Amino acid sequence: MLAFKEEIGYLLSSLTGMHPGEVASSLEIPPEPGLGEYAFPCYGLARSQKKPPQVIAAELAAKIKPAEYLEKVQSAGPYLNFYVHRPYLFSRLLPEITRLGPEYGRNGEGQGHTVVIDYSAPNIAKPFGIGHLRSTVIGNALYRIYNIMGYRVVGVNHLGDWGTQFGKLIVAYRHWGDNSRLEEDPVHYLYNLYVLFHKEAEKNPELEEEARLWFRNLEMNDKEAVQLWERFRALSLEEFKRLYSFLGIQFDSYQGESFYNRLLEKTITLAVEKGLAKESQGALIADLEPYGLPPCLLRKKDGATLYITRDLAAAIYRYEQYRFHKLLYVVGAEQTLHFKQLFKILELMGYSWARDCVHISFGLIYFKEGRMSTREGRVIFLEDVLNRALDLAYNIIKEKNPDLLHKEKAARMVGLGAVIFGDLINDRIKDIEFDWDKVLDFSGETAPYVQYAHARICSIFRKAAREGEDVSLPVDNFPDLLEAGFLSSPEEEQLVITLARFVEQVRRAAQEYRPSYLARYLVDLARDFNKFYHNCPVLTAEKSLRRARLLLIKGVRIVLHNGLALLGIEAPEEM
Numbered sequence: 349m350l351a352f353k354e355e356i357g358y359l360l361s362s363l364t365g366m367h368p369g370e371v372a373s374s375l376e377i378p379p380e381p382g383l384g385e386y387a388f389p390c391y392g393l394a395r396s397q398k399k400p401p402q403v404i405a406a407e408l409a410a411k412i413k414p415a416e417y418l419e420k421v422q423s424a425g426p427y428l429n430f431y432v433h434r435p436y437l438f439s440r441l442l443p444e445i446t447r448l449g450p451e452y453g454r455n456g457e458g459q460g461h462t463v464v465i466d467y468s469a470p471n472i473a474k475p476f477g478i479g480h481l482r483s484t485v486i487g488n489a490l491y492r493i494y495n496i497m498g499y500r501v502v503g504v505n506h507l508g509d510w511g512t513q514f515g516k517l518i519v520a521y522r523h524w525g526d527n528s529r530l531e532e533d534p535v536h537y538l539y540n541l542y543v544l545f546h547k548e549a550e551k552n553p554e555l556e557e558e559a560r561l562w563f564r565n566l567e568m569n570d571k572e573a574v575q576l577w578e579r580f581r582a583l584s585l586e587e588f589k590r591l592y593s594f595l596g597i598q599f600d601s602y603q604g605e606s607f608y609n610r611l612l613e614k615t616i617t618l619a620v621e622k623g624l625a626k627e628s629q630g631a632l633i634a635d636l637e638p639y640g641l642p643p644c645l646l647r648k649k650d651g652a653t654l655y656i657t658r659d660l661a662a663a664i665y666r667y668e669q670y671r672f673h674k675l676l677y678v679v680g681a682e683q684t685l686h687f688k689q690l691f692k693i694l695e696l697m698g699y700s701w702a703r704d705c706v707h708i709s710f711g712l713i714y715f716k717e718g719r720m721s722t723r724e725g726r727v728i729f730l731e732d733v734l735n736r737a738l739d740l741a742y743n744i745i746k747e748k749n750p751d752l753l754h755k756e757k758a759a760r761m762v763g764l765g766a767v768i769f770g771d772l773i774n775d776r777i778k779d780i781e782f783d784w785d786k787v788l789d790f791s792g793e794t795a796p797y798v799q800y801a802h803a804r805i806c807s808i809f810r811k812a813a814r815e816g817e818d819v820s821l822p823v824d825n826f827p828d829l830l831e832a833g834f835l836s837s838p839e840e841e842q843l844v845i846t847l848a849r850f851v852e853q854v855r856r857a858a859q860e861y862r863p864s865y866l867a868r869y870l871v872d873l874a875r876d877f878n879k880f881y882h883n884c885p886v887l888t889a890e891k892s893l894r895r896a897r898l899l900l901i902k903g904v905r906i907v908l909h910n911g912l913a914l915l916g917i918e919a920p921e922e923m
C-alpha cells in the first residue's frame with residue numbers, strides 16, 4: 349500500500365534495531381476490519397528480548413507517535429496494529445492510480461533478474477487437453493505478474509515433440525494413415541491414430557516392437573522417419589499456435605524436447621564424468637538411492653534417450669543462455685518425482701543454481717466424465733471446452749442484456765475469462781471439479797462477477813459523460829475534498845483500503861507462485877465495490893461528492909482491469 353510497509357519498517361527499525369526490510373516482510377494483514385491496516389507480530393522480539401510479546405507490543409505502542417501517514421498505533425495482545433491515515437492514503441493513492449492508468453502496478457522490484465517459465469508444453473500427437481490448459485493459464489499469469497514487477501521473463505514452450513510416441517505414430521501412419529485427413533484436422537487425426545495404435549497393439553503386440561524400431565530410426569536420422577516427424581510437428585504446432593492466439597498468449601521460445609537432441613551426448617558424458625551416471629546392463633542409470641529417490645534411467649540399452657535426459661540438457665542450456673534467477677516448471681503434480689530427480693541430479697552435478705529451479709505443481713481437473721486419459725480416448729479437447737464456454741456465455745449475455753450491440757465480443761471475453769478464472773481462483777495444488785454453472789455464475793467468485801463490476805463502472809462513466817461531467821476528472825482540488833470529510837463512509841474507506849492492497853497482492857502472488865491470491869483479491873475488490881455502490885450513490889450525489897466518488901471508482905476500474913489482465917483475462921466495457 350504505497351510505501352507504508354517501508355515506512356513502518358524504518359519506524360520499527362529505529363525502535364528495535366531490526367532490519368527495516370525484515371520488519372516490512374513480517375507485517376501481516378489483520379484478520380478483520382477495525383484492527384488497522386497492518387499488524388506487526390511481536391513473537392520474534394519476545395524471543396530475543398525474553399519478554400512476553402504482549403509486553404513488547406504495549407511498550408512499542410506507547411513509544412510511537414502519529415505521523416503524516418499514520419493515524420495511530422495500538423497494541424492488541426501480541427500484535428502491534430497500525431492504522432493508516434485515511435485522507436493521506438486517499439490523496440496519494442487515487443491520483444496515482446488514475447495518472448498511471450494501464451501502467452498502474454508496474455514496478456522495478458525484479459530489475460536485473462531473469463525468470464524463465466516453462467509452461468503449456470503440449471505433446472505433439474496427443475491432444476492439447478485440459479491439463480495443459482492449467483499449465484498454460486497458470487504459467488501465463490505468472491509470466492505477466494513477474495513482468496509487471498520488472499523481471500525479464502522468458503516464456504518457454506517445452507513442446508513434447510520427441511519420444512517413443514513418435515515411433516507409434518509413424519507405425520500407425522504407415523499402416524493406416526490418410527494424408528488428406530491428416531491435413532484437414534491434424535491434431536484430432538494424429539490423436540485418433542495414437543488411440544488406434546494402442547487398440548491394435550493389444551491384439552497384435554508385435555506393433556510395439558515395430559514402434560520401438562521406428563523411434564530408433566528416428567533417433568538415427570532415418571529419412572522417412574524424420575520427414576514424417578517433421579510434418580506431424582509442423583501441422584500440430586500450427587494448430588497449437590492458433591489456440592494460443594485465441595487465448596491471447598505468446599511464447600518467447602518454442603524450443604521443445606527435440607531441440608535438445610544435439611546436446612544429449614555432451615550432457616550424458618558430463619553426468620558420467622561427474623560420477624553420477626553408471627552403466628548397468630548396457631543402460632545408463634543415475635543412482636539416487638542415497639537421497640531417498642528411485643534410480644533414474646538416462647539412456648536405455650538400445651541407446652534411446654528419455655524425457656528426463658532431455659530435461660537435464662534443457663536446464664543446463666537455459667542456465668547458460670539466460671543466467672536465470674529462477675527457472676519455473678509449471679507442470680502437473682503427477683510429475684513431482686520427475687522433477688525431484690531432475691533437480692537432485694543437477695545438484696549432484698555441481699550446479700549451484702539447481703536450488704533456483706522450482707516445480708510449480710498443480711492438481712487435476714475433473715469433469716463429470718472422470719479423469720481424462722489420452723490413451724483410451726476418453727479425453728476432453730481444449731477447443732471443445734472453449735467453444736462451450738463461448739456458447740454458454742453468449743446465451744447468458746443475450747438473456748441479461750438483449751440490447752447489447754457486440755454480444756459476441758463480450759461473450760468471448762466472459763467465456764474465456766470464466767474458464768481461466770475458474771482455474772486460477774483455486775489453490776493450484778488442489779484438484780478442481782469443473783462445473784460450468786459455477787464458473788459462469790455472475791454472482792459467484794468468478795470472472796463474470798469481477799468483469800461485471802468493471803463494466804458497471806464503465807457504464808456509470810458513460811452516463812456521467814452524457815450528463816456533461818468532465819470525466820477526465822482533474823484532481824487538483826482532491827485533497828481539499830478529503831479534508832472536508834469526503835469518502836469517509838465505512839464502504840468508501842473499505843474500498844480504498846482494498847484498492848491500496850493491489851500491489852502487495854501481486855507481490856505475494858509472485859513470491860508464492862500463486863495467482864490465486866490475485867484472483868481472490870479481485871473478487872474482494874469487486875465485492876467491496878458492490879457494497880459501496882449499493883450504499884453510496886454516485887451520479888445523484890452533490891457535485892463535489894460526486895466527483896470524489898467518480899475518482900474513487902475510476903481507480904477501482906483501473907485496478908480491476910489491470911488485475912484481470914495479469915491473469916490473462918480481458919475486461920469488457922459492456923456485457
Ligand code: ARG
Nearest residue numbers: 466469470471506508659679
Ligand atoms: N510435455 C510434457 C507433458 O505433457 C510436459 C513438459 C513440461 N516441461 C518440462 N520441461 N518437462 O507431460
